[in-house]
Amino acid sequence: MIIxxxxxxxxxxxxxFLDIPVDPSLDLFAAIEDLKKRKNAIILxxxxxxxxxxxxxxxxGDSLGLAQAAAKTDADIIVFAGVHFMAETAKILSPQKKVLxxxxxxxxxxxxxxxxxxxxxxxxxYPDHIVISYVNCSAGMKALSDIICTSSNAEKIIExxxxxxxxxxAPDRNxxxxxxxxxxxxxVLWNGACMVHEIFSLEKIMKLKVRHPKAKIVAHPECExxxxxxxxxxxxxxxxxxxxxxxxxxEYIVVTETGILHQMQKDNPNKTFIPAPPNNAxxxxxxxxMKLNTLEKLYLCMEYEEPEITMDENLRKAALxxxxxxxxxxxxxxx
Ligand code: SF4
Numbered sequence: 001m002i003i004x005x006x007x008x009x010x011x012x013x014x015x016x017f018l019d020i021p022v023d024p025s026l027d028l029f030a031a032i033e034d035l036k037k038r039k040n041a042i043i044l045x046x047x048x049x050x051x052x053x054x055x056x057x058x059x060x061g062d063s064l065g066l067a068q069a070a071a072k073t074d075a076d077i078i079v080f081a082g083v084h085f086m087a088e089t090a091k092i093l094s095p096q097k098k099v100l101x102x103x104x105x106x107x108x109x110x111x112x113x114x115x116x117x118x119x120x121x122x123x124x125x126y127p128d129h130i131v132i133s134y135v136n137c138s139a140g141m142k143a144l145s146d147i148i149c150t151s152s153n154a155e156k157i158i159e160x161x162x163x164x165x166x167x168x169x170a171p172d173r174n175x176x177x178x179x180x181x182x183x184x185x186x187x188v189l190w191n192g193a194c195m196v197h198e199i200f201s202l203e204k205i206m207k208l209k210v211r212h213p214k215a216k217i218v219a220h221p222e223c224e225x226x227x228x229x230x231x232x233x234x235x236x237x238x239x240x241x242x243x244x245x246x247x248x249x250x251e252y253i254v255v256t257e258t259g260i261l262h263q264m265q266k267d268n269p270n271k272t273f274i275p276a277p278p279n280n281a282x283x284x285x286x287x288x289x290m291k292l293n294t295l296e297k298l299y300l301c302m303e304y305e306e307p308e309i310t311m312d313e314n315l316r317k318a319a320l321x322x323x324x325x326x327x328x329x330x331x332x333x334x335x
Pocket of ligand 1: 083107108109110111122136194195196197257287289290
């Protein structure tokens with residue numbers, strides 16, 4: 001059945017993407033490169049995207065790097081190969097630009113674990129606290145926050161707040177608990193978590209360690225405390241990537257989303273990277289939201305300029321303030 005643009009657009013909210021068939025003989029890499037030039041578009045991709053998308057992106061990074069890239073690009077169109085809150089962040093920072101997301105349904109379990117209306121009631125119980133929110137949250141949550149942080153800059157952001165100022169940290173309880181330990185600040189934590197980082201199996205990681213005794217365990221701070229206890233290095237995706245570039249070990253057990261292994265292997269072709277297994281039958285741990293984006297959907301959204309991220313201007317302005325605060329503190333700290 002031939003699906004025309006009008007029909008695909010009508011079904012966009014239901015499907016999340018333009019469900020238009022793509023000619024299988026089309027060279028998608030060449031077509032996307034051509035669209036980038038013709039439309040002055042830039043593709044920003046998260047490290048958790050599939051390898052083909054990472055390879056065609058103009059910029060690959062973690063949440064902080066992607067926000068910084070979105071803030072300074074002079075492209076007319078930002079194509080965000082990541083999840084919904086990331087594309088929203090790009091729109092908040094660059095309202096005059098068209099921001100496209102290949103699949104609107106690419107959400108985030110962590111962002112969903114903090115509905116703004118519930119969080120507002122929680123925040124109201126602590127009127128003397130300021131709110132530091134991890135960037136993995138909706139625009140509505142950002143608008144209720146004082147400062148945004150990412151896993152790359154969270155420690156610096158917390159340290160920038162006077163010691164006698166109480167803090168609520170949201171939405172990730174594992175990252176929050178790690179930061180309480182790291183900074184010595186007794187923060188009130190919102191009880192949210194990432195479905196991907198929460199289900200790593202400590203038992204299976206330890207079995208891998210027995211089979212690969214020289215392998216170093218590198219983990220993202222969204223993992224549960226018991227997993228972080230056994231890690232040789234804990235850091236953001238960029239932090240983990242840099243660590244494995246500089247470190248002299250030859251093998252690593254990587255406890256974060258498997259998409260990062262593509263860049264690790266490219267940067268260190270002689271090293272071995274073993275994805276840590278989750279607590280189910282799978283051998284590695286993909287984020288189902290991140291992996292909704294495909295090269296075909298990326299091509300379609302660039303060709304037809306849909307789905308587009310739009311936002312109420314009052315909400316955008318309220319969400320912008322805490323992001324700008326984060327970018328200022330990060331720049332002052334040289335991050
Ligand atoms: S890996 Fe976790 S935090 Fe990242 S997008 Fe997926 S669900 Fe959200």
